[in-house]
Amino acid sequence: MNWTWFHKLGSPKWFYEISGRLLPGLSIAAAVLLVVGTLWGLAFAPPDYQQGNSFRIIYIHVPAAFLAQSIYVMLAATGIVGLVWKMKLADVALQQAAPIGAWMTAIALITGSIWGRPTWGTYWVWDARLTSMLILLFLYFGVIALGQAISNRDSAAKACAVLAIVGVVNIPIIKYSVDWWNTLHQPATFSIVEKPAMPAEMWLPLLVMVLGFYCFFAAVLLVRMRLDVLHREARSSWVKALVAARVGEGR
Amino acid sequence: MGRVFVSLIVREARLLCRRPAELANPLVFFAIVIALFPLAIGPQTSLLQSLSPGLIWMAALLAVLLSLDDLFRSDFEDGSLEQWVLSCHPLSVLALAKVAAHWLFSGLALVVIAPVLALMLGLPGRCLPVLLGSLLLGTPVLSLLGAVGAALTVGLKRGGVLLALLILPLYIPVLILGSGALQANLQGLPVAGHLLWLASLAVLAVTLTPFAIAAGLRISVGE
Numbered sequence: 001m002n003w004t005w006f007h008k009l010g011s012p013k014w015f016y017e018i019s020g021r022l023l024p025g026l027s028i029a030a031a032v033l034l035v036v037g038t039l040w041g042l043a044f045a046p047p048d049y050q051q052g053n054s055f056r057i058i059y060i061h062v063p064a065a066f067l068a069q070s071i072y073v074m075l076a077a078t079g080i081v082g083l084v085w086k087m088k089l090a091d092v093a094l095q096q097a098a099p100i101g102a103w104m105t106a107i108a109l110i111t112g113s114i115w116g117r118p119t120w121g122t123y124w125v126w127d128a129r130l131t132s133m134l135i136l137l138f139l140y141f142g143v144i145a146l147g148q149a150i151s152n153r154d155s156a157a158k159a160c161a162v163l164a165i166v167g168v169v170n171i172p173i174i175k176y177s178v179d180w181w182n183t184l185h186q187p188a189t190f191s192i193v194e195k196p197a198m199p200a201e202m203w204l205p206l207l208v209m210v211l212g213f214y215c216f217f218a219a220v221l222l223v224r225m226r227l228d229v230l231h232r233e234a235r236s237s238w239v240k241a242l243v244a245a246r247v248g249e250g251r
Numbered sequence: 252m253g254r255v256f257v258s259l260i261v262r263e264a265r266l267l268c269r270r271p272a273e274l275a276n277p278l279v280f281f282a283i284v285i286a287l288f289p290l291a292i293g294p295q296t297s298l299l300q301s302l303s304p305g306l307i308w309m310a311a312l313l314a315v316l317l318s319l320d321d322l323f324r325s326d327f328e329d330g331s332l333e334q335w336v337l338s339c340h341p342l343s344v345l346a347l348a349k350v351a352a353h354w355l356f357s358g359l360a361l362v363v364i365a366p367v368l369a370l371m372l373g374l375p376g377r378c379l380p381v382l383l384g385s386l387l388l389g390t391p392v393l394s395l396l397g398a399v400g401a402a403l404t405v406g407l408k409r410g411g412v413l414l415a416l417l418i419l420p421l422y423i424p425v426l427i428l429g430s431g432a433l434q435a436n437l438q439g440l441p442v443a444g445h446l447l448w449l450a451s452l453a454v455l456a457v458t459l460t461p462f463a464i465a466a467g468l469r470i471s472v473g474e
Contacts (some may be wrong), residue, residue, distance in 0.1 A: 029464070039413070076342055083466070135420050135423060138416075139420050142416050142420065145413055145417070147409075148407075149404070152474050155474040158466075159403045159467065159471075160468065161401060162399075162463055162466045163399075163417060166396075166399055166421065166463050167420075173424045173452070174421075176424075177423065177424035177427040178423070180429060181427040204430050221344075
């Protein structure tokens with residue numbers, strides 16, 4: 001297998017060119033998928049036989065929760081790449097993805113609690129899933145806070161990488177122990193209503209929304225990474241040439 | 252290798268014994284926090300007894316966290332850490348020795364005074380073996396995980412709050428299992444499952460965290 005493309009990714013200039021070409025496609029895909037999924041899910045999917053129309057928040061809640069979890073795994077993966085291959089772009093990706101992950105976790109928590117009001121009759125219960133999502137949010141806060149506390153960029157990225165890896169090892173343990181705590185301490189006053197096997201008219205828009213969220217994440221991540229790359233490489237010749245060319249076009 | 256480990260522990264022990272106040276402070280903190288709970292939630296014996304497992308574990312967790320803030324600080328400031336990084340011995344083993352020495356003094360002392368405070372909260376005497384067992388298995392995990400955070404934040408000026416922010420979410424499994432064991436014991440339920448899980452967490456922490464601590468120290472020293 002040819003690994004040249006992987007090593008090339010280490011070059012900020014090459015990344016800037018490639019991401020510039022990928023970005024329009026990703027943004028359009030994200031916009032189309034999100035619009036189609038939202039319209040389909042909110043207007044055309046049939047109402048749930050138990051929850052009526054309130055279940056439609058699932059089309060925001062579930063993709064956000066998916067992303068929240070996969071972004072943390074991505075943090076650890078980029079952390080390993082950054083520590084092992086000393087690839088600067090992995091550092092950039094880690095630090096730029098963390099805030100997006102925190103927002104997705106927050107969106108999942110907020111939509112979940114809004115959904116909980118009509119379904120369980122309360123905004124918050126110390127349910128195992130809710131609690132572990134809240135802990136995930138705290139883990140994101142830890143990574144972001146550590147990255148901002150260390151002024152040296154390289155050390156900050158390495159420290160975040162170590163923390164993300166330790167966190168990922170811990171996540172299954174936390175998840176398992178919280179599940180156990182919940183079954184031991186909490187009588188199931190409110191249990192998440194067992195999801196009936198969804199008909200295709202319901203899960204197809206959900207699939208579209210999940211894909212749309214992933215495209216949206218990729219596009220936002222690329223934009224943030226490009227900005228950060230420009231910031232870090234501000235003194236290099238290719239950025240200066242780029243800026244000069246842009247200024248020339250403007251005139 | 253073994254000689255270095257032992258001599259490092261002896262060095263740490265000597266250093267800690269010369270500054271007894273630093274050893275005593277987390278213990279006093281532990282006692283004060285325990286004393287604050289009855290003042291906050293009322294002196295009813297039955298209420299305190301049912302809450303005591305959680306209270307003791309919360310206080311122990313905070314005391315360990317407080318004691319870890321300056322675990323590597325003096326070594327960082329006087330340059331010993333740099334010598335460690337440069338030495339021919341693996342940094343992870345040196346870090347493990349450091350944490351082991353720290354736990355032998357502050358962690359064990361905490362375990363020793365915990366029964367007295369637990370009895371004051373109204374925990375029945377029959378629960379004491381489980382209290383001691385869970386603390387003996389749990390506090391090393393707290394020390395080792397906290398050392399990862401301490402290694403990452405040692406170079407920062409105000410690392411204390413940041414350390415808590417980084418490490419407290421990772422403490423959750425120990426808190427759940429430790430207080431769960433006590434709670435189960437209080438209600439007369441079997442506790443072997445909790446204690447075995449705590450033991451496996453301890454084994455996992457002893458084997459894996461030294462590498463994370465070493466990586467954290469390298470980053471902080473290299474800055």
